[in-house]
Amino acid sequence: MSGAEVLLLMDDRPSSFARYAARELAGRLVLLRFADSRPDLPEEYLRETAHLPAFWVREGSTVGGEARRYRDWAAGLPVAPTRFCNPSEPRQAVAQRFAELAGLPHLSERQVALVRDKAAMKECFRELGLRTAxxxxxxxxxxxxxxxxxxxxxxxxxxxxxxxxxxxxxxxxxxxxxxxxxxxxxxxxxxYLAGTEWEACAIVLGGEVLDVWPSAMPCRPLDIVDGAMNANISVGTAEGPPVDLRALIQRIITGIGVDHGYAHMEFFLIDGEVYAGEIGVRLAGCEIPANHGHAYGFDVFGATLAVYLGRRPDLDYQERCCAGDLLLPLPGTGLVRRITSRDELLEMPGVIDAVLKVRAGDPVTARRASHNASGYVHVVGASVGEVESRMREVLARFTIEVGAREGHVVAT
Known part of the structure; x- marks a missing residue:
């Protein structure tokens, strides 16, 4: 990527986006880390990103004091950051406040409230003329x-x-x-809304929604945390929802006053009517952005970095298919005794990539959260149905055994 501006990236956990940025923006990327996120940053990831300057916000310190310390620290860099990106949903408020005090582009306190406080968000949706539950x-x-x-x-x-x-x-x-x-x-x-739940991601520059990519969800998030298949499928074909998604998200982006960034929305279709669910102004979770790159055949992370750096991205799509991420189960707390290998996963129909987050012998903790997983695979196909069918075959063949430390198997 060309251009001289330096990006400050909020980094509180390893992600495909952060790893991409670390590779592509070496020399033009600075990491913002909070000391209390240290347990979520594995040593392997810290070594992988050790070539990048990183500012650590100390525990127990005020945001204002740490922002002042950051400005002094950044003045000693070859080039100080002039742009900011926060992919973290739970740190949205503190990260955007830090960026403001550091003199970087940021969401205002009001904007943070509208994308974090779900009741305020739905009130805003209604003010903008949208239906909600x-x-x-x-x-x-x-x-x-x-x-x-x-x-x-x-x-x-x-x-x-x-x-x-x-x-x-x-x-x-x-x-x-x-x-x-x-x-x-x-x-x-x-x-509780019936109907079909959809997701849609968009990138924004200068207040304009440049494009929108819909995702189908074989199972609802609330069902996922209770054990249903955990997957999202980017729909690069004509199977997407019969909705003007760009107009829908543009209405919200304009109403909130967002200038640039990545937006992720969830909505319901009930008897042909849209009911707005939630919106976040940050990258979508799990591997949803990567799904879009596979479904449309373009550099989705590069396009995302471009808008955070203030540049119009290249949206030259080379592919039109369906591509999804399937999160692999993590069924219990204890020690991993056995898990299907990456090579075995890659041999399964439609699987184009596989990442295992745990290995035999690793301690694991199961959590009731939609991102709880032992790893993930990317699966492609000609239709949503074909991708979902291939995902279910992966689940049928995938095995993980988690046992107590004494060796007693407690979950499979």
């Missing part, structure tokens, strides 16, 4: 029951700032409230 902020089980009395069971309960379905629950009746602590966080409740 019925919703309300709640603080007690009684509040949830009053909402359900008006709108019916089931309902969806979630923290307003949740991500990856962490602490998100489908409640089929009052009995499902048992064990949920409603005092520690801010919560909201939504009417």
């Amino acid at each position: 019925e919703f309300a902020r709640v603080r007690s089980g009684a509040g949830i029951e009053r909402f359900a009395a008006r709108h019916g069971w089931p309902v969806v309960l979630k923290p307003v700032d949740s991500f990856a379905c962490v602490d998100t629950h489908r409640l089929d009746g009052p009995g499902d409230l048992a064990g949920i602590d409603l005092t520690a966080r801010d919560w909201m409740v939504e009417a």
Whole structure:
């Protein structure tokens, strides 16, 4: 990639995007890391990115103080960053505030609220003329029951700032409230929507949505955290939803006032009508961006970096197919005893890439989150149905055994 501007990249976990940026922007990339994210940054990844300058925000320090320390530190670099990119959903508020105090392009406090506080987000959607599920902020089980009395069971309960379905629950009746602590966080409740749930990703420059890429979800995220197949399929063919996606996302981008970046949206189609779900102004999770690159045959990460560097990307598509990421199960907590090898995965129909995050002998911890996985594969096909069928074959042939430290197998 050409150009002299240097990018400050928020880096709190290894990702395909961060690894791409580390390779392609050597000499023009600086990493922003928070000390409390150190457990999520494996030694192998730290060695892999050791050639890049990295500023560590210290635990217990104020954002303002650390931003001042960063400015002094960056003044000693050959070229100080002039652009900023935050791919992290949970650190959106602190990362954007840091960027503001460091004098870099950033989302405002209001914009962060609209893409993090899901109740405020849905209020904004309605102000922009979009349909949403019925919703309300709640603080007690009684509040949830009053909402359900008006709108019916089931309902969806979630923290307003949740991500990856962490602490998100489908409640089929009052009995499902048992064990949920409603005092520690801010919560909201939504009417459960039927219909088809879709995703759409977009890149934005100068306030303009340059293009949108839809994704089908074989299983809903709420079903995924309860054990359903965890997959997303980028639809580069005519099978996408019958919706003007560019106009839909442009309405939101204009309403929020976003200048540039990557946006990821979830929405429902019910009897031909769109119901806006949620939107994030950061890269989509899992390997969804990479799916788009495979489905359209272009450099999706390069295009994303371009808009964060203030340049118009090359969207020269060379392919039109369907491509998805299938997250491989992580069924328990303990030690990995056995796992299907990468070579075996690559021999399966439609699999073009495979990444295993764990090996035999590794300790693992299962979590109730939509990104919980032992690895992933990328699967391609001529249609959504073919990709999904191939994914299910991978799952049928994939094996992982997790045992207690004494060697007793507890999950397969």
